[in-house]
Amino acid sequence: xxxxxxxxxxxxxxxxxxxxxxxxxxxxxxxxxxxxxxxxxxxxxxxxxxxxxxxxxxxxxxxxxxxxxxxxxxxxxxxxxxxxxxxxxxxxxxxxx
Amino acid sequence: xxxxxxxxxxxxxxxxxxxxxxxxxxxxxxxxxxxxxxxxxxxxxxxxxxxxxxxxxxxxxxxxxxxxxxxxxxxxxxxxxxxxxxxxxxxxxxxxxxxxxxxxxxxxxxxxxxxxxxxxxxxxxxxxxxxxxxxxxxxxxxxxxxxxxxxxxxxxxxxxxxxxxxxxxxxxxxxxxxxxxxxxxxxxxxxxxxxxxxxxxxxxxxxxxxxxxxxxxxxxxxxxxxxxxxxxxxxxxxxxxxxxxxxxxxxxxxxxxxxxxxxxxxxxxxxxxxxxxxxxxxxxxxxxxxxxxxxxxxxxxxxxxxxxxxxxxxxxxxxxxxxxxxxxxxxxxxxxxxxxxxxxxxxxxxxxxxxxxxxxxxxxxxxxxxxxxxxxxxxxxxxxxxxxxxxxxxxxxxxxxxxxxxxxxxxxxxxxxxxxxxxxxxxxxxxxxxxxxxxxxxxxxxxxxxxxxxxxx
Ligand SMILES: Cc1cc2nc3c(=O)[nH]c(=O)nc-3n(C[C@H](O)[C@H](O)[C@H](O)COP(=O)(O)OP(=O)(O)OC[C@H]3O[C@@H](n4cnc5c(N)ncnc54)[C@H](O)[C@@H]3O)c2cc1C
Numbered sequence: 001x002x003x004x005x006x007x008x009x010x011x012x013x014x015x016x017x018x019x020x021x022x023x024x025x026x027x028x029x030x031x032x033x034x035x036x037x038x039x040x041x042x043x044x045x046x047x048x049x050x051x052x053x054x055x056x057x058x059x060x061x062x063x064x065x066x067x068x069x070x071x072x073x074x075x076x077x078x079x080x081x082x083x084x085x086x087x088x089x090x091x092x093x094x095x096x097x
Numbered sequence: 098x099x100x101x102x103x104x105x106x107x108x109x110x111x112x113x114x115x116x117x118x119x120x121x122x123x124x125x126x127x128x129x130x131x132x133x134x135x136x137x138x139x140x141x142x143x144x145x146x147x148x149x150x151x152x153x154x155x156x157x158x159x160x161x162x163x164x165x166x167x168x169x170x171x172x173x174x175x176x177x178x179x180x181x182x183x184x185x186x187x188x189x190x191x192x193x194x195x196x197x198x199x200x201x202x203x204x205x206x207x208x209x210x211x212x213x214x215x216x217x218x219x220x221x222x223x224x225x226x227x228x229x230x231x232x233x234x235x236x237x238x239x240x241x242x243x244x245x246x247x248x249x250x251x252x253x254x255x256x257x258x259x260x261x262x263x264x265x266x267x268x269x270x271x272x273x274x275x276x277x278x279x280x281x282x283x284x285x286x287x288x289x290x291x292x293x294x295x296x297x298x299x300x301x302x303x304x305x306x307x308x309x310x311x312x313x314x315x316x317x318x319x320x321x322x323x324x325x326x327x328x329x330x331x332x333x334x335x336x337x338x339x340x341x342x343x344x345x346x347x348x349x350x351x352x353x354x355x356x357x358x359x360x361x362x363x364x365x366x367x368x369x370x371x372x373x374x375x376x377x378x379x380x381x382x383x384x385x386x387x388x389x390x391x392x393x394x395x396x397x398x399x400x401x402x403x404x405x406x407x408x409x410x411x412x413x414x415x416x417x418x419x420x421x422x423x424x425x426x427x428x429x430x431x432x433x434x435x436x437x438x439x440x441x442x443x444x445x446x447x448x449x450x451x452x453x454x455x456x457x458x459x460x461x462x463x464x465x466x467x468x469x470x471x472x473x474x475x476x477x478x479x480x481x482x483x484x485x486x487x488x489x490x491x492x493x494x495x496x497x498x499x500x501x502x503x504x505x506x507x508x509x510x511x512x513x514x515x516x517x518x519x520x521x522x523x524x525x526x527x528x529x530x531x532x533x534x535x536x537x538x539x540x541x542x543x544x545x546x547x548x549x550x551x552x553x554x
Contacts, residue, residue, distance in 0.1 A: 009347060012281070012371040019133075040340045046279040046347045046373040067373040068138065070257045074272040074375075075340050085257070087241065089133040089222035096282045096327070096370045097140035097201040 009048045013065055021090035025083065026063040026072070032080035033059040040075045068092050100246040101125045103424055104238055105217075105253055106225045106260050108135040108209040110410045111396025112253030114153060114417030116212035116219075122425050126217040127245065128209065129238070131224040136205025139255075140280060140374035141410065142320045142331045144303055145197045145204065149411040149491055153418060154211060161207060164198040164324040165301025166190065169294075173358075175309040180358045191300065198301050198324050225254065228263040228392075234434075235264055235391035248433045251393050251420055253413075256375050258398035266386045266394060272336040274400075279347050279373045280331035281354075283366030287326045293362050294323055306359075311352045314344040319353050320407070321362065328363055330354065333407075335378065376409060377402045384451060388423075388438040395420045401454055406489070412450060415491045419444035448492050 033039070034057065041050040041059070046069065050061045068091055073083035085091065103119055105112045108130035116128040132138040144167050150157050168190050174181040190196065213219040229237035229244060237246035238260075252260025256275060261267035287298065294302045306319030317334040332350035339346055353359055377400045387399045395401065396413030403412050423441040427433050445451045 006351070007368065012347075012368060015368050015370050016372070038340075040343075043343055043345050044277065044336065044339055046277070046345075048347075067371075069277060069373040069375045071272075071277045071336050071373075071375055073257075074270055074275070074336055084226075085131055085224050087224050087226075088131075091138075093133070093137045094140060094370065094372055095137070095200075095202055096329075097136065097138075097143075097372055097374070 009046075013047055016065075016067065017093040017095065018064065018066075019090050019093060020064045021086045023087065024063040025086040025091070026061065026066065027082045028059060028061060029078075029080040029082075030058050032078035036078050036080070038077055040077065041072045041081065044071045044075050046071075066091065099244075100237075101127050101218075102248050102428060103127070103251060104129065104245060104247040104249075105251040106238060106258075107252070107254035107396075107398070108132075108212075108219065108221070109139060109205060109253060109255055109396060109413065110208065111398070111401075111413035111417040111420075112251070113205070113208040113212045114414040115251055115253060115395055115420045116217040116417075117153060117208075117215050118418050118421030119424060120212055120215035120217040122421065123216070124421075124424060124428055126212075127247070128212060128217050128219045129223040129225055129240070129245075130209065130219065130221045133222045134202070134206050135209035135219075135221065136200075136202040139201040139205055140278070140372045141201055142278070142280065142322065142329060142407070143199050143201060143204070143410075144322060144408075145199045146408060146411045146489075147195050147197060149414045152492060153414065161197075161199070162203045164200070165296075166194040166299055167196040167198055167301045167303050167322065168194075169296075169300075169302040170305065171302065172305045172307065174307050175353075175356055175358065177310075177356075196303075198303075198322050198329070200324070225259050228260060230263070233390055235260075235389065247391075249391050249393065249424055249427060249438070251395055251424075252398040253395045253417060253420075255397045256377055258394065260392065261394055261398050264389050264392045266389055266392070267398075267400075272340065274378055275336055275375050276333045276378050277336050277339060277346050277373070277375055278331050278333045279350050279371075280329060281350070281371055282324070282369040283328045283330065283363055284369050285326065285328055285363070285366045289365075290323050290326070290328065296323065306353060309349075309353060309356070311349055312344070314338075314342045314349065316342075317344075317346070317349045319350070321353075321359065327369055328366055330359070330363060333376075336375070378404050384442050384445075387445075388435055388441050390435045390438075391433050393420045393423065393438055393441055401450065403453055403489075403491075411491055412454060415448055415450050416445065419448065419450070450491050453489070453491060 047065050047067050049065050053060050070083055072081050102125040105116050105128045108128050112128060116126050119126040169186045171182050171184045209219050223240045225238045225240055227239040228235050235250045237244055238250060252258050254260055301323040303322035308315055316338050317332050319332045321330045332346055332353060334346055377397050387394045395416040397409055401412050401416045402409045422444045423438055426440055427437045430437055
């Protein structure tokens with residue numbers, strides 16, 4: 001727990017309990033992302049799970065740290081993001097939702 | 098092949114209300130929830146309106162673990178160097194509390210347990226992945242490789258509803274029809290909260306935050322409210338809007354938190370939990386899309402949501418109760434076709450729910466970001482409209498005028514003459530009285546439209 005102002009999203013995410021699924025509940029057709037000019041997923045994700053790797057010129061994402069809002073699934077202009085709920089009992093576990 | 102009468106997908110307020118009602122009617126019900134405990138997947142800014150719940154579970158107040166009785170609502174227009182506030186303090190609600198802050202993890206678990214104690218079979222840790230459809234008729238659900246069959250499947254699985262999607266009732270979600278929300282729960286000692294918000298133990302306050310302009314992004318809203326020993330602060334904005342304006346919602350929330358006015362209230366609060374969730378911004382599903390062959394949608398899966406006030410829980414509970422009435426009728430008729438399940442609309446219509454949802458859904462348009470990122474300056478209008486929802490009762494609808502008229506017209510012929518006059522007069526008076534109620538209601542409605550016009554203008 002932290003009281004400081006301006007915590008980073010990563011620091012905030014440390015307060016969230018997640019049971020990590022071995023299987024990814026998000027898959028991205030990364031070849032589509034190369035054409036994408038908007039990259040809205042980088043903006044919409046409140047867990048900042050999507051990042052653009054300039055060097056490798058590809059989208060990197062981290063399904064383990066997902067808050068399961070599903071916003072990314074709605075906004076991908078290329079329809080490249082396949083998002084579903086994590087399977088049986090896995091994923092986020094809010095204690096104070 | 099395992100078969101039951103009714104499968105309910107999702108143990109949120111809608112699903113549990115439906116399961117509890119069905120179980121009490123003695124109808125075999127299975128309630129499936131993807132969380133290991135009901136509520137652990139869910140987020141609300143959670144101010145719980147208790148009226149609807151009380152009808153279903155009169156003893157709820159003794160059993161629920163609630164945080165604070167919300168008696169004050171402040172609606173605030175924020176700008177960098179100005180704060181305009183309208184406060185309303187509802188003393189009535191100290192004597193007769195209707196609104197509470199609460200945590201979903203406790204609330205949903207309690208509610209689902211109520212349903213299971215009444216006889217519904219609650220199975221947690223079950224993510225429904227698909228529906229089983231035969232000849233256009235929903236006959237069951239799939240959980241991975243497992244199959245479960247039922248006469249009727251109720252989709253109470255919230256915004257990203259698998260049931261709505263796979264049944265074809267609402268196959269595609271539109272980013273303009275939903276709000277993204279991000280929320281932080283901040284630890285603060287109860288005394289500090291009492292001090293800063295001028296409260297005593299057990300009483301709580303809620304703030305609605307409007308119109309804050311961050312880099313030309315104004316269409317976000319916020320809420321801040323007190324729990325027993327924590328404060329919840331959340332920001333909301335349309336997903337389409339965030340996309341169009343390239344705005345990070347969590348950055349927007351951070352701006353709220355840094356505003357001097359807000360900062361003074363939450364200062365030294367340590368982060369307990371960070372959360373995000375999505376919610377429907379109103380009734381964009383047409384009523385005829387709430388039912389199909391072997392399937393019904395309740396709660397947010399059917400966009401049964403009061404956007405105007407941001408209240409989903411009471412409306413979802415009422416829709417779950419009405420779905421149960423419909424299913425009881427279908428069980429009696431042994432017919433689960435769309436033709437019978439259509440009666441769901443009649444049941445919904447017997448409450449004020451659909452009217453309310455559809456009127457209130459129009460508000461959703463303002464969050465669509467169709468160039469309308471101005472909130473009305475007249476905060477009074479916002480506050481007025483907002484506060485009237487404290488007294489909304491989604492369950493009741495006046496049938497007096499109709500019944501009284503019928504009675505008067507037909508019944509009088511069968512009545513002894515001496516009785517006719519006094520009885521008739523009594524009925525006329527009640528009917529006049531309820532007509533006045535209707536008039537008041539329609540006045541409130543027109544006030545809302547005026548307010549809407551201001552938005553539009
Ligand atoms: C930040 C925020 C603040 C809010 N504030 C308020 C407020 O102050 N007051 C208020 O009344 N309302 C509020 N709402 C709205 C309210 O939370 C929702 O409208 C309400 O919870 C919807 O109830 P529901 O039962 O339809 O769906 P949900 O509460 O979403 O429940 C759906 C359930 O189904 C489960 N589920 C989903 N998919 C599956 C699947 N495939 N298989 C199995 N289970 C599944 C989920 O885990 C969940 O438990 C708020 C919402 C948000 C996001």
